Amino acid sequence: MPESPAQPAIEVSHLVKTYSGVTAVNDISFTVPRGEIIGFLGPNGAGKSTTMRILTGYLPATSGHVSVCGFRVADEADSVKRRVGYMPENNPLPEDMRVSEYLFFRGRLKEVPRRKLGSRIDEVLELCDLKRARHKIIGKLSKGFRQRVGIAESVLAEPPVIIMDEPTIGLDPHQILIVRDLIASLRGRMTVLISSHILPEIEMTCDRVLIINQGRIVAQGTPAELRREVLGQSAYEIEAAGPLGSLPFVLGTIVPGLSVASEGPVDELGFRKIRLKTVGDDEAGEAILRACLSEGLRVRALSRSRPTLEDVFLAATRRSWDAVVEEPRDGGRP
């Protein structure tokens, strides 16, 4: 099959993988367009690593169809391997090599022309802030450095698709920032598939998120879509003084579905926290404020509380554990 820009970077349909009777990946399908950064979320043992290994051609799938840049992984593994930069879980590295030696060896294996390899190694060392460590033995590097060596290695041959299994594990916040910028700098040029436990990480870097649990996709979409789809509500919090009166009723008429969820205790100044929730995702702040003022409440603060991806993740995985596994929908809620 020819490689054309129209072909999606990664195409997975009805992928199943069983290990001696245990189903690790159970009929998952997704498509990643070129240049997109996609985050893979899931609890331990959800099948993230297995899916990634199948995508790289390292493990064979039990059934289903997987293709990378239009090449079927099962038949054209060699073409696929030339187009994928892969960093496995726990980032295995040889202990007794120097960083630059290792990158040189990997570059030769990945068929980077010998003439370009030297300058390319300098580039990735610069990119990953590894210049100072280039002559150090890998076995003596700290975890953060090792992780960056792994990342440098995966982008070394400038593959169109990069797959990284938990790239930010074991890094300090400063290094996470560097890695995040690094991944963001690849946006548009390369397709990046990363898995992570660190949810803000995914939320900040990824265009789209796939949440998988027990080998199935339980939710997919942009972080905003997921909030809407999985939680299906947004919440407001006001701090106000005065009698509540007919506020709940008024709110219900101005914004359908808006209701008072809870009321906090009154503090010494007479203010209390009131939580409101809506079903939709439309901005209702102004309407709430106006309703409160017309009801004679004195308002001190109004804030919209955004559910984090963490809430979405917990809700989505809980939902799938409750065995109400819904078929994944494409895009947002209709």
Place this chain on the structure above:
Amino acid sequence: MRHFFTILAHEVRMLLVSPSTYVAAVAFLAVMGFIFTNILEKYSSAPQDVSPASVFFSVYFLPVIFMVPLLTMKCLAEERRLGTIETLLTTPVTTTEVVLGKYGAAYLLYLAFWASTSGLFYILKRFAGDPRLIDPGPIVGGYLFIAVSGLLFVSIGVFTSALSRNQAVAGLICTTILILIIFGGRYLGSVEWLDRESLAPIKAAVSYGQISQHFLDFTRGVIDTRELLFYLSGTVLFLIFSILGVEAKLLHS
């Protein structure tokens, strides 16, 4: 096969920078030097029938049983234990290239170790002053035997390394198989119940696979193509098993 040389060069380089290679080389030379000295002492006290070279090479099994496992047990087991086999096999490299590259490096090192014993013969020639002690026939035949049989022995080591992710287990299995094929053949050749008429084909097969007999032929200058074929086919067989072993571990991991 374009990656074969990349992997071979990498493996040779890693062996040359590893201290354990030098420790092994020193130990090997110390043992071989000790054996050589003993042989020379025997020769200096009384004249012997055969040349010192054939006696020296007749203890070939000692370094084989101890050195080959040490040289090869690490090659695939270590990759699997560290998980680097995963990064290695997700590049455009085939399992065949990986196994052959590692095999080639181990074999070259094995040859290099044996080549270093030629220094012993040089010293003998330089200082003995007796040309009868240096008979080129058995020396050439002996080294040829080492080179040819080494193909098979090292491939067995690579194969056992593909079986386990634990180096010690791989090394022990390798030693066991080597002892079995070196001494097992000798033992089977001497047992009586194989002399029966009905078991004649088995007897023929056993005598065909007698490594100690091959050794005697080589040092006498008899190079039999059947014996060459025995080592070559055995090598190919064990290398295919190694490749299948690595791939089977992936399929059933």
